[in-house]
Amino acid sequence: MPKKTKMTLKEIKELLQAEVIIGVDSLDLEIEFAGGSDLMSDVLAFGKPGILLLTGLSNAQSVRTANIIDAKAIVYVRGKKPDNTGIEEAREKGIPLLSTKYMMYTTCGLLFSHGLPGVGGLSSKK
Amino acid sequence: MMSDENGLSHRFEINGHDFSNAGRISTNIKAILQEIGIHSSIVVRTAIASYEAEMNVVMYAHRAVLTLNITPEKLHLKLEDEGPGIENIDLAMKEGFSTATDEMREMGFGAGMGLPNIKKNADKFEISSIPGKGTSIDITICLDKTEKK
Ligand SMILES: Nc1ncnc2c1ncn2[C@@H]1O[C@H](COP(=O)(O)OP(=O)(O)OP(=O)(O)O)[C@@H](O)[C@H]1O
Numbered sequence A: 001m002p003k004k005t006k007m008t009l010k011e012i013k014e015l016l017q018a019e020v021i022i023g024v025d026s027l028d029l030e031i032e033f034a035g036g037s038d039l040m041s042d043v044l045a046f047g048k049p050g051i052l053l054l055t056g057l058s059n060a061q062s063v064r065t066a067n068i069i070d071a072k073a074i075v076y077v078r079g080k081k082p083d084n085t086g087i088e089e090a091r092e093k094g095i096p097l098l099s100t101k102y103m104m105y106t107t108c109g110l111l112f113s114h115g116l117p118g119v120g121g122l123s124s125k126k
Numbered sequence B: 001m002m003s004d005e006n007g008l009s010h011r012f013e014i015n016g017h018d019f020s021n022a023g024r025i026s027t028n029i030k031a032i033l034q035e036i037g038i039h040s041s042i043v044v045r046t047a048i049a050s051y052e053a054e055m056n057v058v059m060y061a062h063r064a065v066l067t068l069n070i071t072p073e074k075l076h077l078k079l080e081d082e083g084p085g086i087e088n089i090d091l092a093m094k095e096g097f098s099t100a101t102d103e104m105r106e107m108g109f110g111a112g113m114g115l116p117n118i119k120k121n122a123d124k125f126e127i128s129s130i131p132g133k134g135t136s137i138d139i140t141i142c143l144d145k146t147e148k149k
């Protein structure tokens, strides 16, 4: 399997069999790297603009944190979905939201083995 | 909003324990900075510092006033809260030190990363506290150099 380094949101949606909560019109967005955590202060410390945020935290803070760091989109793991406040704020800020049934480890593994790198530092490059 | 020879000034009030609105003021600040055309890397650094400081007020203090001052040279955020204050600032500044409750952790906070991360994103950071009264935080971010982080 040839390794890719970028994925579109549509490819990510298909790979993760995810539901699109917001952003059906943004599925051609290109994602270059991802990072996963349920801890927002970790995301604020290690996230980089453009990140695809994977999280199991489904309150409005997940969306607010994503907006603060200029994340490109959020994938909620374990079938989580944000509350209505979160959904409204994501719509306002134009942040696509996806939800997958896979757990965090599997979600990361699927994306990583497809060639999508992690955020900065230690990368998948050999 | 006020404007004088010292630049533009915005004043916000943060309510302690108001978790449902926590982060809205920093979201607002980010939008203001974007609107006036501040470089995006500076906008993100300022927004992160503001958000961590706002979350701390919501989690630990009763209320605070946040002032954002914008001059051609720098952005300045000042937070003054009424609350329990911090007994040992050196300890509070350590990565990983946290007195967050389970409720706060469930909300995605309480890793003990907030204050160190504010310092990391600021060009100048000052914190002072009077136990039993409150905490003051001063964050300065320079506009003349776009890259620092
Ligand atoms: N405004 C404040 N008033 C009183 N205590 C504070 C205030 N800000 C921080 N503290 C104390 O300092 C500790 C460390 O703060 P810091 O922001 O670094 O981490 P945290 O808030 O516990 O977790 P995180 O920021 O990673 O979500 C807090 O747990 C709290 O005890």
Ligand SMILES: [Mg+2]
Pocket (backbone or CB within 6 Å): B052, B055, B056, B110, B113, B114, B115
């Ligand atoms: Mg904090």
